[in-house]
Amino acid sequence: MTRSRDEFRFFSHLRVRWVEVDMQKIVFNGHYLMYLDTAISDYWRALGLPYEKSMHALGGDLFVVKSSLEYHGSAFYDDILDIGLKCTKIGNSSIVISGGIFRGNTCLVSAELIYVFANPHTKKSMTVPDAVRQLMVDFENGLPVTQMVLGPWAELKEEALALRLEVFVQEQGVPLEMEQDEHDETSRHIVLRNALGLCIATARLLPVSHEGVSKLGRMAVERQLRGHDLGRTVLKALLEEARARGDQEVLIHAQKSVQPFYAKAGFEPQGEAFMEAGIEHIEMKLKLKT
Numbered sequence: 001m002t003r004s005r006d007e008f009r010f011f012s013h014l015r016v017r018w019v020e021v022d023m024q025k026i027v028f029n030g031h032y033l034m035y036l037d038t039a040i041s042d043y044w045r046a047l048g049l050p051y052e053k054s055m056h057a058l059g060g061d062l063f064v065v066k067s068s069l070e071y072h073g074s075a076f077y078d079d080i081l082d083i084g085l086k087c088t089k090i091g092n093s094s095i096v097i098s099g100g101i102f103r104g105n106t107c108l109v110s111a112e113l114i115y116v117f118a119n120p121h122t123k124k125s126m127t128v129p130d131a132v133r134q135l136m137v138d139f140e141n142g143l144p145v146t147q148m149v150l151g152p153w154a155e156l157k158e159e160a161l162a163l164r165l166e167v168f169v170q171e172q173g174v175p176l177e178m179e180q181d182e183h184d185e186t187s188r189h190i191v192l193r194n195a196l197g198l199c200i201a202t203a204r205l206l207p208v209s210h211e212g213v214s215k216l217g218r219m220a221v222e223r224q225l226r227g228h229d230l231g232r233t234v235l236k237a238l239l240e241e242a243r244a245r246g247d248q249e250v251l252i253h254a255q256k257s258v259q260p261f262y263a264k265a266g267f268e269p270q271g272e273a274f275m276e277a278g279i280e281h282i283e284m285k286l287k288l289k290t
């Protein structure tokens, strides 16, 4: 049965490449499963779940036990395809995801994928954890899937620091002794938690100076969830905090590679680039409108 775009939320938007086309000059049928799998990865990201870490925390993993595809039309080289998904059923240990692969309004492939939550070692099925069940129901109903908390270091240290160490020390090679400093104690911190209670984004806002300037920093988003608006969400919330307490201007030492991220929020570069913790940085400023 062909499907309508209105039934789905879209998780992938991709262009068909030469290598995906077969001798009939149409996309080889097996590639559609790969397109769906790519979209499923984005589905987990949209739920705020870094897949591996989340499954580890839940003590299980999801295994595909059945994939059914119906082909209604062909896709060609250079076509742009949209992959839509929705969770249609959660049984005791199974999760059913329906999919639709569209070129414009035309449904080329409809799909049903059945996953079973199971012990990764014994492969024995297990009950889908309540937190995942609730999360998927909420997500499909358009409810928020993350929780934002602002607070002092004493309250948020454990969560914020774990992510900061992972991002700045392990991933970027910042020396451990430089990662934490005396400003943590006096800063306002923000933590974004996913539905499993894992911290997936954090940042801090230092106290304002006499001149009305405050400094924002230690902005980190869980690696697997980047590019999904979490950084923007955290930045916006801290800027609102700064505005609400009357700060005139917010300053950051931005890593050069993420300058466009801050520029999108209105920050402007000041002066020359410089090295900090072995990474090229640039100072950027944002005037807050009152």
Ligand SMILES: CC(C)(COP(=O)(O)OP(=O)(O)OC[C@H]1O[C@@H](n2cnc3c(N)ncnc32)[C@H](O)[C@@H]1OP(=O)(O)O)[C@@H](O)C(=O)NCCC(=O)NCCS
Residues within 6 Å of the ligand: 167, 218, 219, 220, 221, 222, 225, 226, 227, 228, 229, 230, 231, 232, 233, 253, 254, 255, 257, 258, 259, 260, 261, 264
């Ligand atoms: C920098 C960081 C916090 C951005 O968070 P994110 O969740 O990936 O960013 P978002 O998805 O909210 O992006 C918001 C916008 O900025 C853009 N953006 C984000 N990172 C970018 C980058 N490195 N280069 C160019 N644009 C970028 C996004 O494309 C998006 O643009 P849009 O408005 O056109 O959609 C994240 O990549 C991160 O944690 N990096 C590692 C730690 C780090 O470098 N921190 C910064 C220290 S100064």
